[in-house]
Amino acid sequence: MIRPVGSxxxxxxxxxxxxxxxVIVALLLMVGTGLVLWMASSLLHLDGLGPAVVRTSVGPRLxxxxxxxNDAHAKVAVIELEGIITSQLSDPMGFDQVDVLRAQxxxxxxxxxxxxxxxxxxxxxxxxLASDELNRAIREFxxxxxxxxxxxxxxxxxSGGYYVAVASRWIVANEMTLTGSIGVILSAWxxxxxxxxxxxxxxxxKSGRFKDMLSGSRDPSEIPPEERQMLQAxxxxxxxxxxxxxxxGRGAAAEAxxxxxRRLVPNWEEYADGRVLSGNEAYKLGFVDxxxxxxxxxxxxxxxxxxxxxxxxxxxxxxxxxxxxxxFGEGRTRTVKVDWGLELPRxxxxxxxxxxxxxxx
Numbered sequence: 001m002i003r004p005v006g007s008x009x010x011x012x013x014x015x016x017x018x019x020x021x022x023v024i025v026a027l028l029l030m031v032g033t034g035l036v037l038w039m040a041s042s043l044l045h046l047d048g049l050g051p052a053v054v055r056t057s058v059g060p061r062l063x064x065x066x067x068x069x070n071d072a073h074a075k076v077a078v079i080e081l082e083g084i085i086t087s088q089l090s091d092p093m094g095f096d097q098v099d100v101l102r103a104q105x106x107x108x109x110x111x112x113x114x115x116x117x118x119x120x121x122x123x124x125x126x127x128x129l130a131s132d133e134l135n136r137a138i139r140e141f142x143x144x145x146x147x148x149x150x151x152x153x154x155x156x157x158x159s160g161g162y163y164v165a166v167a168s169r170w171i172v173a174n175e176m177t178l179t180g181s182i183g184v185i186l187s188a189w190x191x192x193x194x195x196x197x198x199x200x201x202x203x204x205x206k207s208g209r210f211k212d213m214l215s216g217s218r219d220p221s222e223i224p225p226e227e228r229q230m231l232q233a234x235x236x237x238x239x240x241x242x243x244x245x246x247x248x249g250r251g252a253a254a255e256a257x258x259x260x261x262r263r264l265v266p267n268w269e270e271y272a273d274g275r276v277l278s279g280n281e282a283y284k285l286g287f288v289d290x291x292x293x294x295x296x297x298x299x300x301x302x303x304x305x306x307x308x309x310x311x312x313x314x315x316x317x318x319x320x321x322x323x324x325x326x327x328f329g330e331g332r333t334r335t336v337k338v339d340w341g342l343e344l345p346r347x348x349x350x351x352x353x354x355x356x357x358x359x360x361x
Contacts, residue, residue, distance in 0.1 A: 059103040060095045062315040074310040076301050077108040078118045085126025085134065085160045085354075098133045104315045105137055109145040115305035117141070118297055118312070119151045119168060125160030125354040128184065128238060135245060138167035148304040152297035153177045153288070158276055160354030162287070163242060166249035169256055170304060171288040172297040173279035180277030180287065181356045182246065184238045186231065188214045238352060243272055250286065262286045276356060 067078060079101065087096050095103075108114045119138070125131065138149055151157075151168035158181035165171050165179075173179060195202065195217060202217040212218065213227055247264070254263045264286040271277065271285055282288045290296060302310060 059106070060100055061318040062103060062107055063318045064107075064313050065316050066311060066313050068312040070309045070311050072307070072309045072311050073113060074305065074307045075111065075114045076116050076118055076298070076305065076310045076312050077104070077111075077114050078120060078312055078314040079104045079108075080120045080122075080314070081134070081161070081164060082122050085123055085130045085164070087127055087130045087133075096130070098130055098137070100317070101134055102137050105141040107315050108147070109141055114147065114313075115307055115310060116147055116301040117149045118294075118301050119149055119165070120154060120294070121151055121157040121161050121165055122154030123161035123164075124156050124158050124356055124359055125163070125181065127160070128352045128354055131160035131163045131354050132245075134164045135167045135249075138164065139249075142167075142169060148301070150297050150301045150304065152294055153179060153279065158356055159183065163245060163354050166246050168249075169253050170261070170290070170300055171253075172290045172292050172300060173282055173288040174293060175278065175280045175291055177279035177282075178276050179279060179282050180271065181274055181354075182242055182272035183274035183354075184235050184242065184352055185274075185355060185357055186235060186352045189216045190218070190220060191216045192219050235352070242354070243269060246272070246287075253289065257289065260289075262289045274357065 081097070081101065085097060087098065105117070108117050141147070142149055148170065149168040150170045150172065151165040153161075153165065153171070153173040154177070156178040157165055157173070158179050162179050162182065204212050204215070204217070206212050209224070210227055210230070213231070246268075250262075250264050254261045262283065265284075268285055268287070277285070277287065279288065279291060283291050290300065298312065302308065
C-alpha cells in the first residue's frame with residue numbers, strides 16, 4: 001500500500017478488547033451466582049437439599065461429624081476446649097467460646113443417642129467470668145441431661161482450664177500434663193516514670209477518690225493503701241470461690257464415682273497456692289481421678305454411660321456462604337484477623353484471670 005508522504009500511519013486495532021469483555025462477564029456471573037447461593041443458604045441446609053426451613057434458634061449452627069464409627073446405636077460426643085478461655089468474639093458470626101460450648105452441650109442433651117460427653121481440654125486458663133460460665137454450663141448439662149462428662153486433659157489444663165474440668169464427673173490426665181495453678185491474678189501497667197522522662201503530665205478529673213483505680217498514669221506514691229486493700233479483698237473473694245468450686249466439684253464426683261473415684265487429700269488447700277502440678281502429682285492429691293490418655297477417657301466414658309460400644313462424634317460449626325464471603329452477608333464482628341502462624345493470648349491489663357503468672361504481662 002502506497003501512503004502519501006507526511007500522512008499519519010493507521011492505528012492498529014488492539015486485540016485485548018475481547019479479554020476485557022470476558023473478564024467483565026465472568027465477574028458478573030460470579031456475583032450473580034454468589035447472590036443466588038447466599039439466598040439459597042438462608043433457606044436450605046448446605047449439607048444437602050431439602051425443604052425450606054425457618055431458623056428460630058439462636059447460637060452457632062452445628063454439623064455432626066463422625067470421628068469413630070463402631071456400628072453402634074449409642075454415641076459419645078467429643079467437645080474440645082482449646083487455647084485461652086475468653087469471652088472475646090472469635091467466631092465468624094460473632095459467637096464466643098461460651099456460646100459455642102453451650103450450643104454443643106445443647107445438641108448432646110437433645111440427642112437421645114448421645115450417652116456421654118468427652119471434654120478435651122488443652123488450655124492454660126483465661127478470664128474469670130468465661131471460665132465460670134463454662135463450669136456452670138457443664139454442671140447444668142449433667143444435672144438436666146443425666147449424662148456424664150469425662151474431662152481429658154492435654155498438654156495443659158491449668159488454672160481456668162482446671163476450673164472448667166472440675167465440673168466433670170471424671171477427670172483423666174496424662175502423667176506429664178500441667179495442671180493445678182489454682183488461683184487468681186490481676187496485673188496492670190504503670191507508665192508514669194516513662195511519662196515523666198518525656199515531659200508528659202496527666203491531668204485527671206474524677207467523681208470519686210477511687211474512680212481512677214488501676215490507672216497507669218499515676219505516680220505509685222499517689223496510690224492510697226485503701227485501694228490496694230480493696231483490690232486484694234476482691235482477689236481473695238474470687239480465690240475463695242475458686243476453692244469452693246474445686247471442693248464441691250471433686251466432692252460431687254467422688255460421691256458419684258464411689259468407690260473408684262479419687263477424693264481430695266485433707267490438706268489439698270496447701271497446694272492451691274498457684275503452683276503448677278504434673279498430672280501424676282494431681283492424681284496423688286485427688287485433683288484428678290485417673291492417669292491415662294484419650295483412649296483411657298473413651299473407655300471410661302463408655303463405662304460411666306453403661307454401654308459396651310458407641311460411635312464417637314463431634315460437633316462442627318456449619319459455614320454458610322456468608323461466612324466464607326462476608327461481602328454477601330453481614331456478621332456481628334467487623335474486625336480483620338491476620339494469621340501469623342501462632343496464637344498469642346490477648347490479655348487486658350486490669351482484668352482478673354485464672355492463668356499461670358508466666359502468661360500474664
